[in-house]
Amino acid sequence: MSPLPASEIERVFRQEHGRAVAVLVRVLGDIDSAEEAVQDAFAEAVRRWPSAGLPPSPAGWIITTARNRAIDRLRREATRQERHAQAALLHARDEPAEESAVRDDRLRLIFTCCHPALAPGVRVALTLRLLGGLTTAEIAHAFLVPEPTMAQRLVRAKNKIRDARIPYRVPGEAELPDRLRAVLAVVYLIFTEGHLASSGDRPVREDLCAEAIRLGRLLAELMPDEPEVMGLLALMLLVESRRAARTTPGGDLVLLADQDRGRWDRELIAEGQAIVRQCLRRNRPGPYQIQAAINAVHSDAPTAADTDWGQILRLYDQLLPFAPGPVVALNRAVAVAEVEGPDAALSLVDDLDLDGYHLLHAVRADLLRRLGRPAEAARSYEAAIARTGNTAERDHLRRALRTLGEELHPR
Structure with missing residues (x-):
């Protein structure tokens, strides 16, 4: 038998940690004690599993070992008044983990x-x-x-x-x-x-x-009949499907319109879209489901030019009553720019109370650039740069500002 690599034990730890802690919190009635017991069990796994291999049920092994370690600790540390806790644990030792x-x-x-x-x-x-x-x-x-x-x-x-x-x-x-x-x-x-x-x-x-x-x-497994749980999972899968195309090899950000869609993860897209269709059949809409549907429309378009912005705008109109905030209104304005033009979108953006939000200024800069107002666009780019804390995003905005400057002052 080949030795079990440490990476496999770490994978099991990540996968089973929450399950084991959850069981031990119920058994012990205390989060710290449950964590300690589970850590002890995984330390024992690190010692045993490389030579013995994975047990048939890693989760069951961890839970049983953690219970036993907790019992041993209580036996050592319990005062006379705490014997009832020890007795409860002894009873729990043989309790099946259904x-x-x-x-x-x-x-x-x-x-x-x-x-x-x-x-x-x-x-x-x-x-x-x-x-x-x-x-x-x-x-x-x-x-x-x-x-x-x-x-x-x-x-x-x-x-x-x-x-x-x-x-x-x-x-x-x-x-x-x-x-x-x-x-x-x-x-x-x-x-x-x-x-x-x-x-x-x-x-x-x-x-x-x-x-x-x-x-x-995990939530989808535990609460499969909650459509917003499924909607959130679909939303994350569809956004995650674009991760490989979101940055260059050098770490520079690439906007959605400029991404190489051949690098999008088609399996994640198919899974996310299937969940969106399932949510639509249930007809119990909510904000995560609608955001997932918006991202499903983006994932349907083979090129940026093929994006159905009319459908996206209609979805944002459905989203606003569920999430009536300025960030959603800003995202809707981006769709308005594609459907009705940048001038219509700019009037919406200028009405939003989001001065501290860098993306408002970035969107405004792009709209002003498209309207042929480069000096105002430059000031909005500068405002966006001053308000973002992410280095890669700041670099992207600076590149956009430099490009605008070159258009203003060609050599």
């Missing part, structure tokens, strides 16, 4: 991580830590904060869950829609930060995109 129970455990953990009592940024970090198995260092690196700062945030979040007695449960039917929106927002925030990092030198964080899609697939 798939239906594990399913509910993972859902409970997702909703606990995304509880509205926690700050939005903390929800993201806790979800990545407990369900994704990312280390504190990896999460800190993803969001460009010092590791001790992220560690403090995670500790405070877990303490708040304990001290505020935040329930470890799936919300009831009456509160589920609002709570589910919070969960989906966390997953989409992870994806958008990966798709175009808000700051730093890298335009794309592939690891965060992959983790968000993994979480989206």
